[in-house]
Amino acid sequence: MGAPTVYGAVLDASTRCIHFHSERDIVAIKFACCRRYYPCFQCHDEAVRHERTPHATRRWPQAEWSELAILCGACHRQLSISEYRRVDRCSHCNAEFNSGCRLHAHLYFDEPQ
Numbered sequence: 001m002g003a004p005t006v007y008g009a010v011l012d013a014s015t016r017c018i019h020f021h022s023e024r025d026i027v028a029i030k031f032a033c034c035r036r037y038y039p040c041f042q043c044h045d046e047a048v049r050h051e052r053t054p055h056a057t058r059r060w061p062q063a064e065w066s067e068l069a070i071l072c073g074a075c076h077r078q079l080s081i082s083e084y085r086r087v088d089r090c091s092h093c094n095a096e097f098n099s100g101c102r103l104h105a106h107l108y109f110d111e112p113q
């Protein structure tokens with residue numbers, strides 16, 4: 001089973017993109033709306049805008065957080081959303097994730113009130 005395709009303005013094999021490309025920006029996220037992996041929400045929004053029929057971004061409801069929707073750019077294995085929210089490094093290869101991504105979590109995940 002190969003690693004899933006990552007769409008958007010990807011810069012390198014670790015899924016860094018033109019928007020977020022620090023040492024630790026190695027995570028791609030699958031979007032609930034189109035089930036495609038993008039490095040960040042800006043990549044998703046820009047790609048969608050250029051499609052013939054643009055679609056609205058849908059965030060993951062908590063009921064679906066068991067979905068494998070996080071791709072580690074270091075080892076290209078997937079984590080579930082609930083797992084990703086518990087860890088600060090990849091549970092497969094131990095690569096460190098950017099803790100700053102948590103500031104954007106509400107753009108991807110429907111957080112409980």
Ligand SMILES: [Zn+2]
Pocket residue numbers: 031032033034035044048055056057058
């Ligand atoms: Zn989408």
Ligand SMILES: [Zn+2]
Pocket residue numbers: 008009017018019020039040041042043044
């Ligand atoms: Zn991006």
Ligand SMILES: [Zn+2]
Pocket residue numbers: 072073074075076077090091092093094095
């Ligand atoms: Zn990994």
